[in-house]
Amino acid sequence: MTTTTAGAYTPQPARRPMWRRVVGFNLLLAVVLGVGGYYLGWFIGHQISGKSFEFQSATDENDVALLLAYLFGVVGFLIGLGFANYPVSRMLGRPASLREKEEEGIGRYFGLCTDHKVVGIQYLIGIGVFFFVGGVNAMLIRTELLHSTPQFVGPNQYISLVGMHGTMMMGMMTSGILGPFANYFVPILIGARRMAFPRIEALTFWLLMAAGFILTSTIFFGGFPTGWTGYEPLNDQAVMGMDSYIIFFALVGISMCLLGLNMMATILTMRAPGLTWSRLPIFVWSVLATSVLMVLAAPMLVATLTMAALDRTINTSFFLPGGGGSSYLFENLFWFFGHPEVYILALPGFGIILELLPVFTRKPLWGYRLAVSGMLGVTLLSFFVWQHHLFVSGINADLRPFYMLSTEIISIPTGFIFLCAMGTLWKARSSFSVPMLFCLAWVFNFLIGGLSGVFVSDAPSDTSTHGSFFTMAHFHYTIMGGLIFTFFAAIYYWVPKMTGLRFNERLAKIHFWLMFIAFNSTFMPLFVIGMKGQPRRVSEYASNLHALNVWVSVSAFVLGFSMLIFIANTVYSMIFARIASEQNPWRSKSIEWQIPHPVPVNNFEQIPVFESDPYDYGVPLRVAGAQPASAGT
Amino acid sequence: MNEPNHARRFGAIWLVATVIATPLVILLLAPILPPGKSTEQAAGQATDNTVLLGMATPVLLLVVIYLIYSTIYFRQARGAVLEGPAIRGDARLQTTWIVITSLLVLSLASYGTVRLLSDNGAGSGSGPSPLTVPKGPKLPVQVIGQQWAFTYRYPTYGGVEVPHLVLPEGETIELHVTSIDVIHSFWARQLAVKADANPQIDNIAFVKATHLGTFEVRCAELCGIWHGEMFDHGRVVTMPEFETWIHQAQATYAPATKLLPPYSTTYLPKPSRRAE
Structure with missing residues (x-):
């Protein structure tokens, strides 16, 4: 063991008086400056574009003002949190402010904190809140679909709900695993004391929170009618609520890109001695692969939305066919981001299940190199498939065979992940704790998602299923069944480490079974509904599909109820019962369970030296090629 | 302890299930598969869906039966804390898997391409200048x-x-x-x-x-x-x-x-x- 103390930072325990903690750079000031910035931007927007533009004279709308208001609001919010302190003091030649680390106790969670463990928990709760908002939207959507004609919220609100549900889930849950779990555990798993860029790490979180708030505020500006894809020219035609979508997704894109850069820098440069590439935990590999996608795909989104915003404000026509632009251009640019985006959602899930399965099967990860090449293969290929979203659009129709091929080829590396999961289960000593149940559910859900994907990737078959509930069911199986199930696996597995408290096992099991059954009961019939002709995003449908839709809605409510059980369990276990978790409840051999909890601010007294990968489970085979030993110690 | 030969047993279960289920799925579902038979394009797509279903069924059975089989047979005895065998991979199985999935995928893509071109775009929007155009008026x-x-x-x-x-x-x-x-x-x-x-x-x-x-x-x-x-x-x-x-x-x-x-x-x- 080598001892390394260089770079260790000891926090000052200085505890400031109460009034200094309230008045200062914190969430309170951030909100005040955010609101101030909002009205400043609104005012400036009205100065530069009042009634002068012809198209704004007829309506009471001013996109320039709203876009500037949002931008100034975000800047004010970030200054209030203290993001300007460090660069400003350095520019003025003063010593760098390190006040982000001074705070102790609960106050750390409500401001700029550069401790990656604090940011991880901030992410978990912040994303959880917006996940809940997106879920409530889904419940309202299913309530409307109890009737075959608009009865409950009406077509305008319905279309806004659909847009908000999709955008919220796609935008916020992009960081659903990387935000909370990668920020918290990647530095620990690679034996580092912090992330490479701690302030950027905090910035990604607060940008995301500002973005989530902005998207929710769309309800004050009439919502937006385009769904999460924001297709032009409908985008351009939409009322001011569309600007909330544009700013939301642009901020998410910036946050995503920075998060990816930070993760890449951390994993590439800060691994502890001995942690070679072939010893890296598979979860860290999946984070690395996701980060590459984030860094390469997200800028495309930001650029596209900037062009859309210019179309909406200063009358450019990048995407307006009437002015010489092209709606195809938007579709192309959007899906060049949008398809890597769905793998940004799926890849961390691959990492979670392959990381957790060895712990619960008491076996080493089967086919480590195959799993890594699977993830890297998906990463590479995901940039070559985007036009399968446009099979019926008429764009580059001659290239459909190519996109069909590239899309179907991507199932080869995805198949590696299945083989590795199945290989790990072979002759295992599985115990079915809640995280393990969620992992097994992933195998089933992602299988259905993948097999239905074969139908939508096949251009002739896609003619009928494109844009229908079939496609909708397909991607809910891959994203909800793939990402959200592993998200919960990670929560049940790692939150006891993060908080030192354990979940109520019985409630957790009820949550799992209810969620798994209700999930399948919700989305399986949607394949049939889609095949029978119900397009996506409609609030009215053929009356012969009424019974099936009612079935789906009721199942969706049960699915929503299972989430309430989870919330109840969390509140009960983490706030009321507070039963201390064991030091290593899963008998994991991974490093995060070997260090004390709560995890010290510096993670490690000494930087650890790695001598093997974290999958050192199982009884070694007696002789190479012989029958494996059937019983352990 | 006498362990049964799991590989052979699982293989046999899967083979029997596939041989029974695949024709059954095709026979039962083919007539009702959308989009029906009322146009040439619809009939083509229905055939396409049947073929895809026929290829998907064995894969579905493989994974689902494996999940059930491994939950039944590869579990920790109650209260025990035994370790499993330290198998870290199997080069032959991995190669076989890669070859089979690649063949499956390539045949799917080739079949899809042939269908797309022979059905003149299979009813989907093919842009301003379609690659293949039906003969006749x-x-x-x-x-x-x-x-x-x-x-x-x-x-x-x-x-x-x-x-x-x-x-x-x-x-x-x-x-x-x-x-x-x-x-x-x-x-x-x-x-x-x-x-x-x-x-x-x-x-x-x-x-x-x-x-x-x-x-x-x-x-x-x-x-x-x-x-x-x-x-x-x-x-x-x-x-x-x-x-x-x-x-x-x-x-x-x-x-x-x-x-x-x-x-x-x-x-x-x-x-x-x-x-x-």
Whole structure:
């Protein structure tokens, strides 16, 4: 063991008086400056574009003002949190402010904190809140679909709900695993004391929170009618609520890109001695692969939305066919981001299940190199498939065979992940704790998602299923069944480490079974509904599909109820019962369970030296090629 | 301890299940698989779906049976804390898996390509210059998407524009799909046709109806608040009935036809957005 103390930072325990903690750079000031910035931007927007533009004279709308208001609001919010302190003091030649680390106790969670463990928990709760908002939207959507004609919220609100549900889930849950779990555990798993860029790490979180708030505020500006894809020219035609979508997704894109850069820098440069590439935990590999996608795909989104915003404000026509632009251009640019985006959602899930399965099967990860090449293969290929979203659009129709091929080829590396999961289960000593149940559910859900994907990737078959509930069911199986199930696996597995408290096992099991059954009961019939002709995003449908839709809605409510059980369990276990978790409840051999909890601010007294990968489970085979030993110690 | 040969046993269960289930799934589901048989394109797609289903069933069974099998046989005894065997991989199995999945995927893609080209785009929108075009005479029909209805123009019948689609049976139809505002998607489910209606784009799809009857027309691309209301029924009629109908329509809509812009593959959309 080598001892390394260089770079260790000891926090000052200085505890400031109460009034200094309230008045200062914190969430309170951030909100005040955010609101101030909002009205400043609104005012400036009205100065530069009042009634002068012809198209704004007829309506009471001013996109320039709203876009500037949002931008100034975000800047004010970030200054209030203290993001300007460090660069400003350095520019003025003063010593760098390190006040982000001074705070102790609960106050750390409500401001700029550069401790990656604090940011991880901030992410978990912040994303959880917006996940809940997106879920409530889904419940309202299913309530409307109890009737075959608009009865409950009406077509305008319905279309806004659909847009908000999709955008919220796609935008916020992009960081659903990387935000909370990668920020918290990647530095620990690679034996580092912090992330490479701690302030950027905090910035990604607060940008995301500002973005989530902005998207929710769309309800004050009439919502937006385009769904999460924001297709032009409908985008351009939409009322001011569309600007909330544009700013939301642009901020998410910036946050995503920075998060990816930070993760890449951390994993590439800060691994502890001995942690070679072939010893890296598979979860860290999946984070690395996701980060590459984030860094390469997200800028495309930001650029596209900037062009859309210019179309909406200063009358450019990048995407307006009437002015010489092209709606195809938007579709192309959007899906060049949008398809890597769905793998940004799926890849961390691959990492979670392959990381957790060895712990619960008491076996080493089967086919480590195959799993890594699977993830890297998906990463590479995901940039070559985007036009399968446009099979019926008429764009580059001659290239459909190519996109069909590239899309179907991507199932080869995805198949590696299945083989590795199945290989790990072979002759295992599985115990079915809640995280393990969620992992097994992933195998089933992602299988259905993948097999239905074969139908939508096949251009002739896609003619009928494109844009229908079939496609909708397909991607809910891959994203909800793939990402959200592993998200919960990670929560049940790692939150006891993060908080030192354990979940109520019985409630957790009820949550799992209810969620798994209700999930399948919700989305399986949607394949049939889609095949029978119900397009996506409609609030009215053929009356012969009424019974099936009612079935789906009721199942969706049960699915929503299972989430309430989870919330109840969390509140009960983490706030009321507070039963201390064991030091290593899963008998994991991974490093995060070997260090004390709560995890010290510096993670490690000494930087650890790695001598093997974290999958050192199982009884070694007696002789190479012989029958494996059937019983352990 | 006498461990059964799990590999052989699992393999046998899977083989038996596949041999029984795959033909059963195909036989039972093939007749009811969408989009039916009322056009050549629909029949082609139904065959395609049957083939895909036939290929997906063994894969589904493999993983699902494996999940069930491993949960039953590879579990920790109650209260025990035993370790499993330290198997870290199997080069032969990995290679076999890669070869089989690659072959499966390549055959799927080749089959899809052949179907797409031999069915002349399989009813989907193939852009302004489709790669393959059906032989013989074709009846051009223009589909115009607008918020929130589809209208149809028959250029060979004086460019008359009608609100409901009527097609002759047994005739190859050349659909020219375009839009005058936002993106729509023309979806006639029973015809197995889906083509996006893009402003300034002439998106061509071919269809040949082989059965008489009605079909649904819906919009399959979100186009604003009344997207779900873009719903209509079209009819497939015999050629003489079609001739009678179109001549009647020409007479009925003659005053409107005079006011229409001349037939064109695309129409210039309004340049500005919220201005009226």
